[in-house]
Amino acid sequence: xxxxxxxxxxxxxxxxxxxxxxxxxxxxxxxxxxxxxxxxxxxxxxxxxxxxxxxxxxxxxxxxxxxxxxxxxxxxxxxxxxxxxxxxxxxxxxxxxxxxxxxxxxxxxxxxxxxxxxxxxxxxxxxxxxxxxxxxxxxxxxxxxxxxxxxxxxxxxxxxxxxxxxxxxxxxxxxxxxxxxxxxxxxxxxxxxxxxxxxxxxxxxxxxxxxxxxxxxxxxxxxxxxxxxxxxxxxxxxxxxxxxxxxxxxxxxxxxxxxxxxxxxxxxxxxxxxxxxxxxxxxxxxxxxxxxxxxxxxxxxxxxxxxxxxxxxxxxxxxxxxxxxxxxxxxxxxxxxxxxxxxxxxxxxxxxxxxxxxxxxxxxxxxxxxxxxxxxxxxxxxxxxxxxxxxxxxxxxxxxxxxxxxxxxxxxxxxxxxxxxxxxxxxxxxxxxxxxxxxxxxxxxxxxxxxxxxxxxxxxxxxxxxxxxxxxxxxxxxxxxxxxxxxxxxxxxxxx
Amino acid sequence: xxxxxxxxxxxxxxxxxxxxxxxxxxxxxxxxxxxxxxxxxxxxxxxxxxxxxxxxxxxxxxxxxxxxxxxxxxxxxxxxxxxxxxxxxxxxxxxxxxxxxxxxxxxxxxxxxxxxxxxxxxxxxxxxxxxxxxxxxxxxxxxxxxxxxxxxxxxxxxxxxxxxxxxxxxxxxxxxxxxxxxxxxxxxxxxxxxxxxxxxxxxxxxxxxxxxxxxxxxxxxxxxxxxxxxxxxxxxxxxxxxxxxxxxxxxxxxxxxxxxxxxxxxxxxxxxxxxxxxxxxxxxxxxxxxxxxxxxxxxxxxxxxxxxxxxxxxxxxxxxxxxxxxxxxxxxxxxxxxxxxxxxxxxxxxxxxxxxxxxxxxxxxxxxxxxxxxxxxxxxxxxxxxxxxxxxxxxxxxxxxxxxx
Numbered sequence: 001x002x003x004x005x006x007x008x009x010x011x012x013x014x015x016x017x018x019x020x021x022x023x024x025x026x027x028x029x030x031x032x033x034x035x036x037x038x039x040x041x042x043x044x045x046x047x048x049x050x051x052x053x054x055x056x057x058x059x060x061x062x063x064x065x066x067x068x069x070x071x072x073x074x075x076x077x078x079x080x081x082x083x084x085x086x087x088x089x090x091x092x093x094x095x096x097x098x099x100x101x102x103x104x105x106x107x108x109x110x111x112x113x114x115x116x117x118x119x120x121x122x123x124x125x126x127x128x129x130x131x132x133x134x135x136x137x138x139x140x141x142x143x144x145x146x147x148x149x150x151x152x153x154x155x156x157x158x159x160x161x162x163x164x165x166x167x168x169x170x171x172x173x174x175x176x177x178x179x180x181x182x183x184x185x186x187x188x189x190x191x192x193x194x195x196x197x198x199x200x201x202x203x204x205x206x207x208x209x210x211x212x213x214x215x216x217x218x219x220x221x222x223x224x225x226x227x228x229x230x231x232x233x234x235x236x237x238x239x240x241x242x243x244x245x246x247x248x249x250x251x252x253x254x255x256x257x258x259x260x261x262x263x264x265x266x267x268x269x270x271x272x273x274x275x276x277x278x279x280x281x282x283x284x285x286x287x288x289x290x291x292x293x294x295x296x297x298x299x300x301x302x303x304x305x306x307x308x309x310x311x312x313x314x315x316x317x318x319x320x321x322x323x324x325x326x327x328x329x330x331x332x333x334x335x336x337x338x339x340x341x342x343x344x345x346x347x348x349x350x351x352x353x354x355x356x357x358x359x360x361x362x363x364x365x366x367x368x369x370x371x372x373x374x375x376x377x378x379x380x381x382x383x384x385x386x387x388x389x390x391x392x393x394x395x396x397x398x399x400x401x402x403x404x405x406x407x408x409x410x411x412x413x414x415x416x417x418x419x420x421x422x423x424x425x426x427x428x429x430x431x432x433x434x435x436x437x438x439x440x441x442x443x444x445x446x447x448x449x450x451x452x453x454x455x456x457x458x459x460x461x462x463x464x465x466x467x468x469x470x471x472x473x474x475x476x477x478x479x480x481x482x483x484x485x486x487x488x489x490x491x492x493x494x495x496x
Numbered sequence: 497x498x499x500x501x502x503x504x505x506x507x508x509x510x511x512x513x514x515x516x517x518x519x520x521x522x523x524x525x526x527x528x529x530x531x532x533x534x535x536x537x538x539x540x541x542x543x544x545x546x547x548x549x550x551x552x553x554x555x556x557x558x559x560x561x562x563x564x565x566x567x568x569x570x571x572x573x574x575x576x577x578x579x580x581x582x583x584x585x586x587x588x589x590x591x592x593x594x595x596x597x598x599x600x601x602x603x604x605x606x607x608x609x610x611x612x613x614x615x616x617x618x619x620x621x622x623x624x625x626x627x628x629x630x631x632x633x634x635x636x637x638x639x640x641x642x643x644x645x646x647x648x649x650x651x652x653x654x655x656x657x658x659x660x661x662x663x664x665x666x667x668x669x670x671x672x673x674x675x676x677x678x679x680x681x682x683x684x685x686x687x688x689x690x691x692x693x694x695x696x697x698x699x700x701x702x703x704x705x706x707x708x709x710x711x712x713x714x715x716x717x718x719x720x721x722x723x724x725x726x727x728x729x730x731x732x733x734x735x736x737x738x739x740x741x742x743x744x745x746x747x748x749x750x751x752x753x754x755x756x757x758x759x760x761x762x763x764x765x766x767x768x769x770x771x772x773x774x775x776x777x778x779x780x781x782x783x784x785x786x787x788x789x790x791x792x793x794x795x796x797x798x799x800x801x802x803x804x805x806x807x808x809x810x811x812x813x814x815x816x817x818x819x820x821x822x823x824x825x826x827x828x829x830x831x832x833x834x835x836x837x838x839x840x841x842x843x844x845x846x847x848x849x850x851x852x853x854x855x856x857x858x859x860x861x862x863x864x865x866x867x868x869x870x871x872x873x874x875x876x877x878x879x880x881x882x883x884x885x886x887x888x889x890x891x892x893x894x895x896x897x898x899x900x901x
Contacts, residue, residue: 164506165646169663176513177663183508235647238683240667242644244505363681367505371681444682457667 003030005051006331007071009058009088009101010079011035011042013359013394013412014316017323018079018330019045020390025331029074034058034067037397037406058083061091068097075100075335078291081157081313085111085198089291100338101291102312109281109293110312111157113204120307123280127273127297127306130492131206137189140203141182148178149208152185154192155201160247161366162188167208181205211300211465212261212458213308215251215315216270217322218295219333220278221342222288226333227271229257229325229349231318232458233296237366239448241457246366247409250358250428250449252421253321256351260455261462262299270297270305277310290338294318301468303494317412320392321355324416353416356424356450359394359409360435363442369407375441377403377410380434389415389431410443411435425450497525497703497774497848498563499582499640501620501652502662503628505680507536509648512553514662518651519546519553519561521658524705524769526563527776532571532580534558537624539578541569547770558628560620565776566847574598578624584638584654585617585846596621596629605675605686609634616846620652629677634691636672637846637895639699639711643667650678655699655708655715669711696848697883697894701808701837703848706746713890716746722836723750723805725882730755732832732874735800738762740807740818741789742769747836748805755803762797762822763790773810786814792821801830804872808837812857812869819871833872838880839900849898858900 004027008015011033019031019042032051033042035058046053052071056063059082068076076092078084078101087104101107108115114133121128132147133155134140144150149168154161166181168174189202213235217228231253237243253259258267274295281289294311328348336345364372377396384391395408413431417424425447432445448454472478478495500522502515512533519529523546532541535556543564544551553559562569562582569582570589579596583589587608595604608614608631618638621629630652632640643651643659643666651659656666670676673691677684695711696703706716723746737759739748752759766788775785802822806815815833822828839858843851853859857866867875880896887894 165648167646167663169645169665170661172517172661173514173663176510180509187508236644238650238678239685240642240644242642242650242667243647243683244680245647365681367680442682447685453668 003028003050005030005032005071005073007068007073007076008033008042008079009035009064009076009083011037011039011058012080012316013392013409014314014319015039015079016041016392016394017319018077018314020323021326021330022077022334023049025329027329027331029331032067032071032073034064038399039393039396040398040403041391041393043398058088059086061086061088064088065091065095068092068095074098075338077101077334079313081107081110081311084312085157098338099290100334102289103287105285106281106287106289107312109277109310112155112199112201113153113157113309114155114201116310117204119277119280119284123276123283125273125276125280126269127303128494129207129209129306131204133201134203134205135201137186137202140189140205141185144181144185144205145178147205148174150181151206151208152181152188153204153206154188155204156192156196156199158192158195160245162192163245165208209298209300209302209306211298211306212462213296213298214259214262215318216274216295216297217292217314217318218271218274219292219337219342221290221337221340222278222282223340224342225271225275225278226342226345226347227257227274228322228347229253230259230262230267230270231315231321232259233315233318234446234449237444239446244367246361248315248317248359249361249409249446250356250412251317251321252354252356252450253325254354257349261459266299266305270295273305273307288340290340299462299465301465302472304466304469304473316394317357317359320357320390320412320414323390323414324353324355325349352418354419354421354424355414355416356421356428357412357414358428358432358445358449360411360413360432360443360445361395361409362405362407362437363444365408372405373407375405376438377405378436378438379411383434384413384431387415387427387431389413389427421450421455422452497566497584498522498654499567499584499618499620499652500561500658501559501622501628501630502649503558503622504649506648507557509557510555511557511559511649512555514645514649515553515559515561517661518653518658519544521661521705522561522563522653523547524771525654525703526565526774528564529561530564530567530569530582531559531561532569532582532622534622534624534626537578539571539580539622539624541571541580558622560622565850572597579621581619581621583617583619585633587611587614587617587619589619592619593621596623601677605677608675609673609686609688618654627677627679629675630670631675632670632672634673634688635895636691636693636711637696637848639695640670641666641668641709642670642676655704655710657705657708666709693892694895695892697896698844698848698898700883700887700894702743711890711892713887713892718886719746719807719836720750720753721886722878722883723747724754726834726836726876726878727751727754729879730803730832730834730876733801734803734830734832736760736797737803737805738797739805740814741765744805744807744836747807751803751805751834751836757803760796761793763792763818765789766791772814783813786817790817790821792825795826797822797826797828799827799829801832802828803832803834805834805836808840809835809858810840810851811855812866815870823871830873831871832874832876833870835875835877837878837899838883838896839877840898841900842898844898846895846897851898
C-alpha cells in the first residue's frame with residue numbers, strides 16, 4: 001500500500017506547527033510543502049517523511065497546482081489566508097484534489113470585514129459590533145469624526161496590518177482622537193487602494209470595545225464545528241501590553257479547553273458564535289465551509305464574548321500551543337473535515353498542561369520591516385529540546401545554507417509545564433536565550449507572557465467585564481438609549 | 497515634584513496635545529513645568545505655567561516634562577545626536593543627557609546606576625534618534641508608573657492619574673533600580689538587583705492626587721485608612737468632623753467613618769483648588785490665598801465639639817486660620833486637631849520637598865505650645881508605625897527622613 005501523502009501550502013510558523021502535528025499521525029504520512037521561503041523546520045519534516053519541498057508562490061494557484069500534480073497528495077492543507085483569497089482551494093478542488101481550506105468565496109469571512117460584520121447582523125449572531133463600510137475615504141473620515149471612539153480597519157484583510165484604535169477613554173480626548181482617526185482614514189485608504197484591487201470597500205469604521213482578548217480556533221466541514229482549546233494571543237509588541245500592534249508576540253493556553261480567566265459558559269458561547277457563523281455562511285453562499293475558522297474574540301462589558309475578527313485559518317502563534325495539547329490524530333481531523341466526515345471525529349486533548357509560546361522578532365518588526373530583513377540567525381535546537389520545548393520557524397528563509405530573517409516574527413518557542421504558566425514562561429525565556437543573530441542584530445520578545453503579574457492583570461480585567469455584561473444580560477439590556485441634548489433620543493438596537 | 501513622559505509609536509500623532517492633560521494632572525505638584533518635545537530629530541525645550549489660562553506644547557511625537565522647582569531639564573548633543581533629560585533629585589540631568597547622546601546605552605545605564613547620587617533620583621529622557629528612557633533610582637524614593645494607550649503610546653509619570661488623563665491605562669511601577677529603554681522598534685529593561693522600595697512617605701501623605709496609584713498603592717484608600725487608624729487612637733467624643741480642604745478630605749472621611757460621626761463641609765473655596773503650600777508666592781500672598789480658600793459655611797458648628805482632620809502640619813498656618821475662623825464665627829465648644837501623619841521636622845535630604853526647617857512648627861515647638869498657637873483643646877498625631885504597617889503590606893518601607901520617628 002502506498003503512503004498517505006499530504007501537501008502543505010505555506011511556509012510560516014503556523015505551517016510548521018501544522019506539519020509537526022500532521023507528522024505525528026499514525027497514518028505516517030509523507031509530507032510535501034510549497035512556500036516562497038525555505039522553512040528549515042518544514043523542510044526537515046518533509047525530508048524525514050520522503051516528501052518534497054517546492055519553492056513557489058503559495059498565493060499562485062498555478063504554482064500550487066503544479067506541486068500538487070507532481071505529488072498527487074491525498075490531502076492538501078492550506079495554511080495562510082492569502083492563498084485562500086486568491087482561489088488556491090478552488091483551483092485544486094476543481095482538479096479533484098481533497099483540500100483542507102475554504103474557497104475564495106467562503107474565505108470572504110476573513111478577507112472582507114464588511115461581509116463578516118454584515119453576516120453577523122443579518123443572521124443575528126451574538127457578539128456583534130456596530131460598524132460601517134466605506135468606498136470613499138472622505139465619507140469614512142467624516143463618519144469617524146462624527147461617531148468617535150472608533151477602530152479604523154482596512155476593509156480587506158491586510159495581514160493584520162493597518163488596524164488602528166482611536167480610543168476615547170475620556171471625553172476630553174475626543175477632539176484629538178477624532179481628528180487623528182479622520183486623517184488616518186485617508187492615508188490608510190490610499191495605501192489599501194494601491195495594494196489591493198480585489199475589493200470595492202476600502203475602510204471599515206467600528207465601535208471600539210474593551211476587554212480581554214482570546215482566540216477560539218475551530219475545524220469545520222461546513223456541517224459540524226469542532227472547537228479547539230482556547231488560546232490567548234498577545235498582540236502588543238512590548239511587555240505589559242505596550243507598544244505597536246503585531247501579528248502576535250506569543251500566546252498561552254490550558255489547562256484543558258479554557259483559560260483561567262474564562263468560564264465554561266463563555267467558552268460555549270464563543271463556540272456557538274462560530275457555529276452560527278458557519279451555518280449562516282451556508283445560508284448566505286450555499287456552500288459548505290471546509291477548513292479552519294477562528295474567532296478572534298474579546299470578553300467585553302457589553303456582550304461578554306464578542307467577535308473582533310474571523311480568520312479563515314488557524315491563528316499564528318495560537319496553533320503552536322496546540323503542539324503540546326492535541327493528543328488525538330490531527331491529520332485524521334483535517335482529513336475528516338476535508339471529506340465532510342467530522343461528526344464522527346473524537347478530539348482528545350492533554351487536559352493538564354499549561355502552554356506558553358513566545359515569538360522572537362528582529363528589531364524593526366512591525367513598524368520598520370526593512371531593517372528587520374536579511375539578518376543571519378542561529379538556533380540551538382538541542383538546548384531548546386532538552387528544556388522540553390519546541391521550536392517553530394516562521395519569518396526565516398534558508399538561503400545557501402544560511403538562515404536569514406525575512407522581516408517578520410522569525411522564530412517561536414513553545415514550552416509546556418504541568419505546574420503552571422510561570423514555569424512554562426521561564427522555560428521559554430531559557431529557550432529564547434539560545435536564539436541569536438550572527439551579526440549581533442537585536443532580537444526582541446516579550447518576557448511577561450505567562451507571568452503571574454500578567455495573568456493577574458488579565459483576570460482582573462475579565463472579572464470586571466463579566467460583572468458588567470452579566471448585569472446587562474440579567475436586565476435584558478440589548479437596546480442602548482443615548483440622549484443627545486437638543487437632538488433627542490438615539491436608540492441602538494442590538495437585539496434584532 | 498513630578499515627571500512625565502509620553503511617547504507615540506506613530507510619528508503622525510501629536511504627543512503634545514495628549515501631554516497637555518498629563519501636565520494638568522501633575523499641576524497639584526507645582527506651578528512651573530519644564531518640558532522637551534521631540535519632533536522629527538529636533539528637540540524643543542520650554543517652560544509653562546499649567547495654572548495659567550492659555551498654554552500649549554509644541555507639536556511632536558514624544559514629550560518629557562518635570563515639575564519645578566525639584567525637577568529640571570538638561571539638554572546635550574554629541575555628533576548630531578541630541579538628548580534631553582528631565583530629572584528629580586540629586587542627579588544632574590545635563591550630565592545624563594550628555595551620556596545618552598554620546599555613549600552606548602549599556603555603558604550609560606551601568607554608569608548611571610553606579611553613581612550614588614543617582615540612587616534617590618528618577619528621570620525620563622528622549623533622544624533625537626527616537627529613543628526614550630525612564631529610570632528609578634536604587635532606593636526608590638521617587639516612584640515612576642508606566643502605562644499604555646492602546647497601540648499608540650507608552651506613558652510614564654510619577655503617579656498614575658496623569659497616565660489616565662492622557663487616555664492611558666496604568667500597568668506597572670518601575671522597581672527601584674529599574675530602567676526601561678525603548679523606541680518604536682525595541683523595548684529593553686535594565687534591572688539592578690538589590691534595590692530598596694523606600695518610596696517617599698510624603699508622596700502618600702501629601703503630594704499625590706487621591707485618584708492616583710503611587711508605586712502600586714491606592715492613595716485615596718491609604719489616606720482613608722490613615723484617618724481611620726488615627727481615629728482608633730483618639731478616645732474623645734466629638735459631635736462632628738471637618739477636613740481641612742483639599743488634601744485632608746479622604747483622611748477626614750476615614751476618621752468620621754471609624755468614629756461613626758458625621759463629616760461636614762466647613763469651608764468653601766473662592767479660588768478653586770489651589771495648593772497654597774506649594775505656590776511660589778510671598779508669605780503675605782499665601783495668607784491671602786489661604787483666606788480665600790476657607791470661607792466658612794455658616795451655623796453648622798455652633799457650640800459643638802469638632803474634630804478637625806488635616807493631612808499634615810508644616811508651618812501650622814492653615815490650621816491656625818481654620819481654627820481661628822471656627823472659634824470666632826461659630827463659637828465651637830471643643831477643637832480636637834487630628835493630624836493623619838507623623839510630625840514633619842526636617843527638610844528632605846533628597847529634595848522631594850524644599851521645606852525650610854526654620855518654618856516647621858513641629859520642629860520648633862512642643863505639643864503644648866503648638867496647641868496654644870492653634871488654639872486647640874487637643875492635638876493628636878498619627879503614629880509613624882501605623883503608616884509603616886500599611887505600606888509594609890505593599891512591600892514598601894517608605895522614606896521618612898523628614899519626619900520624627
